[in-house]
Amino acid sequence: MVVNLISDTVTRPNSGMLKGMMExxxxxxxxxxxxxxxELEGEVARLFGMESALFFPSGTMANQTGIKLHTAPGDQLICDKYAHVYNYEGGGVSFNSGVSCRLVDGNRGMMTADQVEKAINPPDFYHSPKTALVCIENTTNKGGGACWDFRELEEIKKVCDRHQLKYHLDGARIWNALAAKPEGPEAYGALFDTISVCLSKGLGCPVGSLLIGSGASMEKALRIRKILGGGMRQAGYLAAAGLYALEHNRGRLAEDHRRAHEIGEVLEKRDFVTYVAPVETNIVIFEVDRAITSDTHVVRALNEKGIRLIGMGEGKLRLVTHLDYTEQMHHYVLETLERLEPAMN
Structure with a gap:
């Protein structure tokens, strides 16, 4: 048996999704x-209670467009040190927008309103970059699928309003946060200037993200998408996958969360594991005891059992549950983790 848990991006369209795409x-x-x-753009905008949405080939392009919308070259955005827009978008913040990042040392990818306020540069001090934007990631990837406390997001919004800053949500896994927390999508739409949402992670689509915001913002985003090379022709075949996923795949995200939580429980009992990040959604991040073994040994031992995962650096390993991860696979993974004896250092 081969079980691919390197990411929730490894899923493939099922027969129902493929039928919708072809038709x-x-x-x-x-x-x-x-x-x-x-239709997809209208539906996602409606879900979040926002005026307009724009379909993109990738979440990175959607985020980079959102950042360019709200900034000018030489500006600075504030984000957590774990933020995807800083760590995993190829330096696009500087390349595409000429913007620098002010990194905040938050908790599992989540910063407080007080930390954000302290990171804002004085607007009349021309020696430092002008602070223009605050970027949030929910759920946090490097933070182990952590969900923000919505009250903290509201407090950060107040900071943004006081200092005339724009507010962008990288919602690559917002569907997971919505499944785990009581707030609905419209609550996020009322808070942020722009939101990116991904269809190819928890919802299981082969391609696609959307950027959501005001009608005026999306008119500007359309030009930026063109400049970045994101214009697509008969993209409806991909959009149809998104419509199918919104109808059929949102409700089952709790299954991914349950399975991730059970994996975390098993890992916490193993002697070679020193830390398991709190599991809230579909991501499990853990660290091994380097006096006993190494992350390389653990990856190799699991690969030999047909279970794929990735290292995140600093001794951290990550497993991600998803649509194609079945209950049969889950029992196999749990049994394997319970018996695993990685090589000794």
Whole structure:
């Protein structure tokens, strides 16, 4: 048995999703004439209570567009040191927008309103970059799928308003946060200037993200998407996967969370594991006791059992549950972890 838990991006469309894709009505989306793309954009904007949405080929492009919308070259954005826009988007913040990042030392990828306020540069001190934007990631990838306390997000919004800063949510795994927390999507839509949402992680689509915001912002985003090379033609075949996923795959995210939690419980009992990050959604991050073994040994031992995972650096390992991870696979993973004896150092 091969069990791929390196990410929730490894899923493949099921028969229902493929059927919807093949039967989609399509047009040229560069001319905004693809009816299925238009339907998806309208549906996601409606879900979040925002005016408009724009379909992108990737979450990175959606985030980079959001950042460019809200900043000018030489500006600075504030984000946690674990933020995806800083760590995993190829330096796009500086390359695409000419912007620097002020990193905050938060907790599992989450910073406080007080930390944000202290990170803002004085607007009249021209020696430092002008602070223009605050970026949030929910759930946090490097933080182990942690969900923000919505009250803290509201407090950060107050800071943004006081200092006339824009507020962007990297919602690559916002669907997981929505499944784990009581707030609905419209609550996030009322808080943020722009939100990116990913379809190819928890929802199991092959491709696609959306950026959501005001109508005026999305008109500007359309031009930025063109500059970045994100215009697609008959993209309705991909958008149809998103419509299918919104209808059929959101409700089952709690299963991914349950399985991740059970994996975490097993890991906490193993002698070679020193730390398991609190499991809230579908990501399990753990560290091994280097006096006993190493992360390389653990990866190799699990690979030999057909279980794939990744290292995140600093001795951390990550497992991610997802749509294609079945209950049969789950029992196999739990049994394997309970019996695993990685090589000794």
């Amino acid at each position: 989609a009505s399509v047009g040229d989306d560069v001319f905004k004439e693809d009816p299925t793309v238009n």
